[in-house]
Amino acid sequence: MLFGIWYRLKALEGLVHPTYGNTMYHTGIIRAIVETGFMPVYDLSYGGFTKSFYVPAYRLFTASVSSLSGTDPIVSAGLMVVALGAVSICAIYLLGKEFGGPWAGACCAILFVLSPELTIYTIRPFPEVLGVPMLLLALYFVKKQDLGMAVLASVLTALTHQTSAAVLGSVLLVYSVLARDKKAAVALLSMFVAYFAWQLYALNSLDIFSMRQIALKESGKITLMHVERIGLFALLAAPIGAIKAVKKRHWLLASFAIAALLLAKNEWLGIGIFNDRLFTFLALAVVVLGGVGLAELGKMWGEAK
Amino acid sequence: MNIGVLEFASFAAAFAFLFLAPGYALLRKKKYALPELAARAFAISAGVVLVESFLLASFVGLSALSLAVVVGATAMLFFRSASPG
Numbered sequence A: 001m002l003f004g005i006w007y008r009l010k011a012l013e014g015l016v017h018p019t020y021g022n023t024m025y026h027t028g029i030i031r032a033i034v035e036t037g038f039m040p041v042y043d044l045s046y047g048g049f050t051k052s053f054y055v056p057a058y059r060l061f062t063a064s065v066s067s068l069s070g071t072d073p074i075v076s077a078g079l080m081v082v083a084l085g086a087v088s089i090c091a092i093y094l095l096g097k098e099f100g101g102p103w104a105g106a107c108c109a110i111l112f113v114l115s116p117e118l119t120i121y122t123i124r125p126f127p128e129v130l131g132v133p134m135l136l137l138a139l140y141f142v143k144k145q146d147l148g149m150a151v152l153a154s155v156l157t158a159l160t161h162q163t164s165a166a167v168l169g170s171v172l173l174v175y176s177v178l179a180r181d182k183k184a185a186v187a188l189l190s191m192f193v194a195y196f197a198w199q200l201y202a203l204n205s206l207d208i209f210s211m212r213q214i215a216l217k218e219s220g221k222i223t224l225m226h227v228e229r230i231g232l233f234a235l236l237a238a239p240i241g242a243i244k245a246v247k248k249r250h251w252l253l254a255s256f257a258i259a260a261l262l263l264a265k266n267e268w269l270g271i272g273i274f275n276d277r278l279f280t281f282l283a284l285a286v287v288v289l290g291g292v293g294l295a296e297l298g299k300m301w302g303e304a305k
Numbered sequence B: 001m002n003i004g005v006l007e008f009a010s011f012a013a014a015f016a017f018l019f020l021a022p023g024y025a026l027l028r029k030k031k032y033a034l035p036e037l038a039a040r041a042f043a044i045s046a047g048v049v050l051v052e053s054f055l056l057a058s059f060v061g062l063s064a065l066s067l068a069v070v071v072g073a074t075a076m077l078f079f080r081s082a083s084p085g
Helices: A002-012 A023-036 A057-069 A073-100 A102-114 A116-122 A128-143 A147-158 A162-179 A182-203 A224-228 A232-247 A251-264 A275-304 B005-029 B034-058 B060-082
Strands: none
Touching: A002 A073, A002 A102, A023 A057, A023 A073, A057 A073, A057 A128, A057 B005, A057 B034, A073 A102, A073 A116, A073 A128, A073 A232, A073 A275, A073 B005, A073 B034, A102 A232, A102 A275, A116 A128, A116 A275, A128 A147, A128 A162, A128 A182, A128 A251, A128 A275, A128 B034, A147 A162, A147 A182, A147 B034, A162 A182, A162 A251, A162 A275, A232 A251, A232 A275, A251 A275, B005 B034
């Protein structure tokens, strides 16, 4: 946890923000919310005449903390990376613990902190920094069969980050079918309703296929470099975790891996969009599998001694 | 980025403040281990902040919509209880 927090403090080292990625696109809107008290319906970039299709939770959450503390929105967005990084580590520990005990949780947390792919994704002030922990918490509450919290976390994921929501929705769909879990189906339905209610409000349309990024098939190719960035230990231990998931009938973990793989390689389904972004969630699934696998290896080694 | 101690402390206090009410309520209701308590408190806080921001500050339109839903639901309940049988 301390290492993860220390590493995320680098989010504060830039003159303004880490300049790679369009971080100011989001921080600009956070500043506008803090200064006006209203969320801009239109994007601030490109002349400000296109409606914003981004879901609002991350921006509202950061703006709320900024207003409450009186901290500058840019500084708040940087500090939010650190605070939500700690929440992510806590969330992946809890999820890993559900599949293989406290050691598995600890291994998942360590692999999460050490994974370059996940670090790149969660070290910049983007909606992802809230989307990743909300996704993990939603899966945790589904595993705990806590319907109220699962619905809450799923709805929050849907309203935080579209890519995280697509992954969570796919995992819940696969899991509902594999395990015939009604609570997961209810969580899926609730996030579906929440997302489309927002889209109807923000864009006056339920059509997701006409959104620019989808219509233009925005995507980056997955290369060997992406795979290496998951982390060596996670990659090596993940097959053991996968075997345990099947043997112990951890259908939620299996569904996470299946759905993340199908989404990252969605060109297999004839879609071919956001491959590199969705790949990060495959890395997240591999890290959870790897953590469970490492703990299992430790257990086997302890028994052999 | 220059961040003063006061600014950092102020942010940390505001972030922790969000956890206080749900964390306290959960502590009273059921004994959870610290990570689980934090996770639940965080999810509830994030939900409360989102709803509060939606309804009170950011979305006048949605606020009116939610008011219409509440009025509509109350009216439905009223007419249902008033109808014979």
